[in-house]
Amino acid sequence: MTNSLERLQKVIAQSGVTSRRKAERLIEEGQVKVNDKVVTELGTKVSPNDKIEVNGVQLEKELPVxxxxxxxxxxxxxxxxxxxxxxxxxxxxxxxxxxxxxxxxxxxxxxxxxxxxxxxxxxxxxxxKHGVEKIYVAKIKGIPSKEDLKKLLKGVKDKGDVLKVIRYKVISTDRQKNTMILELTLKEGKNRHVRRMMDQLGYPVTKLKRERYGxxxxxxxxxxxxxxxxxxxxxxxxxxxxxxx
The missing domain is CATH 3.30.70.580 (Pseudouridine synthase I, catalytic domain, N-terminal subdomain)
Structure with missing residues (x-):
């Protein structure tokens, strides 16, 4: 928090308790107190000196790092x-x-x-929905065909999820060891996204590194x-x- 006044829902979200949208809902439902008084107005602003409680638990004030x-x-x-x-x-x-x-x-x-x-x-x-790009480098077993690589863009289904990339680039191919190194760009990262996607295509990941985030x-x-x-x-x-x- 800064020394200036901030919107109550923003302060709650910054504390890590919940998202801003859920914080707004909690305020409207009367689950938030400022200086021991229930606050239900979303436009309410607070200072670093105000005591804020969410569901009876006081927020600990920390500067964001x-x-x-x-x-x-x-x-x-x-x-x-x-x-x-x-x-x-x-x-x-x-x-x-x-x-x-x-x-x-x-x-x-x-x-x-x-x-x-x-x-x-x-x-x-x-x-x-914010789609911040993340770039991974994956070493995989096997050498995918061009058709299989194109499936990365179209999407691969696994356990109800559609797993895909927005871009891919072949960095290197080792035919002797039967391996390939790929650069994969994602906008959405589901749980074990890259590994599950490559497993479904039959090219398990042996090494994975995130090289860029935004x-x-x-x-x-x-x-x-x-x-x-x-x-x-x-x-x-x-x-x-x-x-x-």
Missing amino acids: YYLLYKPRGVISSVSDDKGRKVVTDFFPEVTERIFPVGRLDYDSSGLLLMTNDGEFANLLMHP LLTLEGMNAGDVRPLSPKEVKQMRALATNNA
Whole structure:
């Protein structure tokens, strides 16, 4: 939160409790209090000094923070794990804010992962209608025909989902090892999207890395590295998602 007045639903969304739309519904339903008084007006503005409760639980006030993590393989995209495996928040020992990942990367996948405590920002980037591009590099078993590669654009059905890419590029082919490396661009990322899509076509993924998210890349970073996003990058990512809506 900034020192200026902000709309109540925006503050609730930024806290990570819920999306802005659901926050608006909670306000209208009388589930939100400001300074111990029930507020039902959506235009209500609040300051950082106001006490805000949602369903009886007080919001903890934190300044929004934004980080880029180069997630290594063998790390869970979660804030905790009941099996004691390494999680993405383990790479932020000095960060006191309650950050969480924007979306997920599989345990066996690596690459660019955003971390923040700004729920509104996270929901904005993850919502399918905003279509923020994500670029992956996948190493697969087998060498697909041109017809199979075209199916990536048309869409592949799996468990009720239609999985597709908006662009693909063949980076290299190794006929001796019977493998191919593909660059895949997605606008919508369903659970295990790339792996499920390639499995359905009969070309299982052996290695997967997210190299770009919107305007952000892993340039100059190694696996396990972390860097904060600049205010300009945050603004650009927010504008990119908003303009795509």
